Amino acid sequence: MTGAPRTPVELVEVGPRDGLQNEDRALPVETRVALVERLLDLGLRRLEVASFVRPDRVPQMAGAEELLAALPDRSDATYVGLVLNRRGAERAVLTGCHELNMVVPVTDTFAVRNQGADTAALLEQARDVVRIGHEAGRTVSVTLAVAFGCPFEGDVPAARWRDVVDRALDLGADELALADTVGVGVPTQVEELGSHVAQDARAAGLRFHFHNTRNTGYANAWAATGLALREGASVALDASIGGFGGCPFAPAATGNIATEDLAWLLRRGGVDVTGPARLDQPAAAEVARWLSERLDSPVQGLLVPAGDFGGPA
Incomplete structure (x- = not known):
């Protein structure tokens, strides 16, 4: 990308939610609050911190309301809450959650496996979620899961994802995210799907969520960055400290792309980042190690064992 115009990329930290929800060990609320505080200290400012789901279904996300009440009240931070239906949205807007996803x-x-309703029914619920969120003065994003491939149906035909994207863009959300939920996507798909959304006038914002299940997550993130540079727009990229996380429908998955690894790639590539423009790599590695100890689970990212390296400032 030498010589290309520098366009900001926004890092969205999903470790406190997606990084934890599939781990065997459920962390108490106070430990999850401490994690968010450490991530804020790194300079991360948009963080997905909770999931408003049934605690008997996802015990790792229990206590969402208690968590939001205990988080630092900061004007420069955006706390994101994941919701799966209208009820989740109704819970979220009663808390200090700034953004519904x-x-x-x-x-x-x-x-049906994930939320008990088909895509058409969930799009209708999403319309209500957008309304509920906006009426409460919150921003709302819609994430299209398994956009790059489904563990049950395989490849998603272009006609299918184009139709769902078209209906999702009509919802009036503040941002549309394309998620490679089980880590099967490749850069050519990022180009195809991302360009389709970026060139639509209804797309207020574009975000990507990549898993590194088959070691393509960082290549996909770089492709999304290139797309933003070429289109002259901004793009948001989800990442999880330490690379923790995963999908219960993707056995043996390695999880999300790691925040510290992604930040290193962008820094070395000369790409501006909204938020922690110069993420302190040793400090980020220390947070990843701290979380690893509490989860009793190994760090999935590679920068922690490999260490930082010099290069372009």
Whole structure:
């Protein structure tokens, strides 16, 4: 990308939610609050911190309201809460959650397995979530799960994802996210799907969520960055400290792309980042190690064992 115009990329830290929800050990609320505080100290400012789901289904996310009440009240931070339906949105707007993130799987099979309703029904619920959020003065994003491939239905035909994207853009959300939920996507798909959304006038914001299940997560993130540079727009990229996380429908998955690894890639590539423009790599590695100890689970990112390296400032 030498010589290309420098366009900001926003890092969205999803470790406190997606990084924890699939781990065997459920962390208490006070430990999750401490994690958010450490991430804020790194300079991360948009963080997905909670999931408003049934605690008997996802015990790792229990106590969402208690968590939001205990987080630092900072004017420079955006706390994001994931919701799966109207009820989740109604819970979220009663807390200090600044942004609601509604998930709509692109395939019916995944939608029913994950949320108990097909894609069309969830798009209707998403319309209500957008209304509920906006009426409460919150921003709302819609994430299209399994947009790059489904563990049950396989490849998603272009006609299918185009139709779902079209209906999702009509919802009036503040941002649309394309999620490679089970880590099967490749850069050519990022280009195809991302360009389709970026060139639509209804797209207020574009975000990507990549898993590194098959070691393509960082290549996909770089492709998304290139797309933003070429289109002259900004793009948000989800990442999780330490690379923790995963999908219960993707056995043996390695989880999300790691925040510290992604930040290193962008820094070395000369790409501006909204938020921690110069993420302190040793400090980020220390947070990843701290979380690893509490989860009794190894760090998935590679920068922690490999260490930082010099290069372009």
